[in-house]
Amino acid sequence: MSAAAPGWALVTGAARGIGRAIADRFARSGHAVAAADVDAAALESAVAELRAAGATAVAVPVDVSDPASVAALAERIAPLAGGRLRAVVNNAAVAVERPFFELTDAQWQRVLGTGLTGAFLVTRACWPLLARPGAAVVNVSSVHGARPLPGQAAYAAVKGGLENLTRALALDAAPHGVRVNAVAPGFVLTPAWQRWLGPPDAERGRRLAAEVAATVPLGRPATPDDVADVVLWLAGPASGYVTGAVVPVDGGLAAQAFRPIGAEDTEGSADA
Incomplete structure (x- = not known):
């Protein structure tokens, strides 16, 4: 894999899970990393590990849904990065699993504020640091962006909106030489996913x-790491002619109409 020329990368939602893996990938490829998250304590721990491994990294606590907090983020990063960011990765997101009819106003606003408005605010605030050839924005979407599951109305709305924001921003950014893409993971073994699964030795x-x-x-x-690898590729020169794309990182999950029925029965009918 070709890596981008070293520079500063901003990663939101970097304290754990996919965001933490992305920050680690950028650091190991020689980039300096501005790691941002609303959980200041977990963020400091993640950044301490990056520094212990020899990386240049700073922790920048932020609430991406708050314009004032995001403005402070950009002001903090600008002098550290010498006025230039190589990449912005909008990964911060929250989810609420609840039927549409039970969603509260507060839950709806929290999910959209973090995952969609947050990506808009962060990218807009950082645009003066990005607006030059070679820079890249990578948004972290989900299979839910195109194929929702029950109980995920707010999260699916965020990811669907984020994918179209990716396409629209790619068009506006192209004259500046800035590329904008997204990844759409499926099932990912994050700490949150492991908590949902429960103990691996339990029946459930x-x-x-x-x-x-x-x-x-x-x-x-x-x-x-599977997701982080693709994010790093989208931010680097090896994908230099790719913009406005949403790249599935889902093991083929979204390529199928539905889970094959009776797939284990090789003698079964092929009629559908």
Whole structure:
């Protein structure tokens, strides 16, 4: 994999999970990393590990849904990065699993404020640091952006909006030489996912893990590093002619109409 010329990368939602893996990938490729998250304590721990590994990294606590907090983020980063960012990765997101009819105003606003408005605010605030050839924005979407599951109305609205924001921003940014793309992960083994699965030795955890393995064509969920690898590629010169794209990182999950029925029965009918 070709890496981008070293520079500063901003990663939101960098305290854990996919965001933390992305920050680590950028750091290991020689970039300096501005790691941002609303959880200041977890963020400091993540940045301490990056520094211990020899990386240049700063922790910048931020609430991406708050314009004032995002403005302070950009002001903090600008002098550190010498007025130039190589990449912005909008990864911060929250989810509420609840039927549409039970969603409260506060839940709706929190999910959209973090995952969609947050990406808008961060990219807009950082635009003066990005607006030059070679810079890149990578948004972290989800399979929910195109194929929602029940109980994910707010999250699906965010990811669908984020994918179209990616396309629209790519058009506006192209004259400046800035590329804008997104990744759309499927099942990812993050700490939040592990908590949802429950103890791996428990019956529920084993059952759900087996269902995921049977549903994903490649037979396993992604690791955060799987997603981080593609984000780094989209931010680097090897993808220099790619913009406005949403790249699935889902093991083939979104390529199928639905989980094959009776797939284990090789003698069954092919009629559908």
